[in-house]
Amino acid sequence: MKIRFRILFMLTAATLAAVSCAKKNDEDYNVVEQASLDAWMKINAPDAQKLDNGMYIETVTPAPEGAAAPAIGNWVRINYTGKSLEGNVFVTRYKEVAEQQGTSTLHTYYEPQYLLYQNYNTAFTQGQLTALQQMRQGQVVTIYMPSSLAYGAYGSSYSGGYEGQYALSANVPAIMTMELNEVVTDPTARETGMVMDYAVNEWAIERPEKDSTFFFKIIEGNEDEKTKITVDSTVSIYYIGSFLDGFIFDTNIDSVAQRVFNDYDENSATSYTPKDGGMIQAFYEAVPRMHYGDRAKMVFTSEWGYGSTGNSSGETVIQPYTPLVFEFWIETNQDEEEEEGGDDSGSGSEN
Incomplete structure (x- = not known):
């Protein structure tokens, strides 16, 4: 029994050490990535506002005075184009951008995406959700997201004419220009x-x-x-x-x-x-x-x-x-x- 217990203890300890090491590696990577994004922002988008979660946001077009803000349970219609830090488009809801990319199809209906606004929605990245919490109808913003708030270890997987010429690699930051077209309280x-x-x-x-x-x-x-x-x-x-x-x-x-x-x-x-x-x-x-x-x-x-x-x-x-x-x-x-x-x-x- 003592031998079995000792073996079990050693296996458990090894597993915990591996998990701890992987977690530390993730934390180390996030720190390095954030530092790299911060340095990139100082050169390429110095006027953008840094948020507490590490992403940046910059207003492109302000919302009209008195414009509606989305509330949990509303539906929202949003247009967006996503790029890598190198400027490569990996997703777009705009027909003109898709045509420029050579990825438009005759079956694709280019219109704002219609989504339920809630605390968690798999159709949103965490960075997009954070941005929407601050936006008003008619506003256009550009957000700069570390990979942990964007597409993480999976990268982008868009298709059907919405994809750009390039896929977004895993574990890299992403840029997203978003337009909040409409806030719908009763669809x-x-x-x-x-x-x-x-x-x-x-x-x-x-x-x-x-x-x-x-x-x-x-x-x-x-x-x-x-x-x-x-x-x-x-x-x-x-x-x-x-x-x-x-x-x-x-x-x-x-x-x-x-x-x-x-x-x-x-x-x-x-x-x-x-x-x-x-x-x-x-x-x-x-x-x-x-x-x-x-x-x-x-x-x-x-x-x-x-x-x-x-x-x-x-x-x-x-x-x-x-x-x-x-x-x-x-x-x-x-x-x-x-x-x-x-x-x-x-x-x-x-x-």
Whole structure:
């Protein structure tokens, strides 16, 4: 027993010594890195303010007088570009910067990132969170972060058109220019107002007395009861999905995909039976109002789309609380055509 205890004690002591040594090495590295960053700042950004945690912040554009400050639980929309101390871009939300870097893609929607502001959010670095605590809506700052407040031992891992020409190496400081575009206290109310404004301005309808989150209209169709669609019907749908500003994020129409994305995927109509699901809730709401052969448009809040989480599984990221617009066509029912002796000419594709 004494021998076993002695061995266990020696292993424990060795482990503690290794951990202590690693911790000391980390502390030593942090001290050296901070000293190097301090020296770099004196030469390259002498007017920046040093904070207690070792990062620096410098105002590029001051906030307007009385501008809103974010509070825990608010949502914020922020634009940013990140660089190494050498000036190499590793991330950007700005299209013009991505184009300069040669990293922009036709599927990437360049807009401010929409995030929940809280004490901890994995989408923020600690340095960004520290900066946001001091910012106001409309303000632009540049922050200089030691690696412990930036990307640490992992470096940067951006993709999808937001990355720059270079990756940020592990354990190095980072520079981030940040713009606080908007502080949102009620994201649901915000997007509801956006959808109503769109319907009123783009479709020339009267503003409803009550808030509405879903607008739908038939732009080509018929009222033949024989061609009425129900929740049990299986239909073939061609669609174009876009954001409120017209940016197309998805389509299964080849001619549109070629024109917008410069690609050809041999797209085909999407088969859909409302009662079985498989598409976003907006289609469940719209399709049973239609007839085979109809063409329609709808605009709706994220309640009918991808909700408070958004969707990052497609080639274009759909952010949380994002309103969407769809124009879509229901192919003519083939069984009806055969019964009536008609030909099967309905392609559902764009003319």
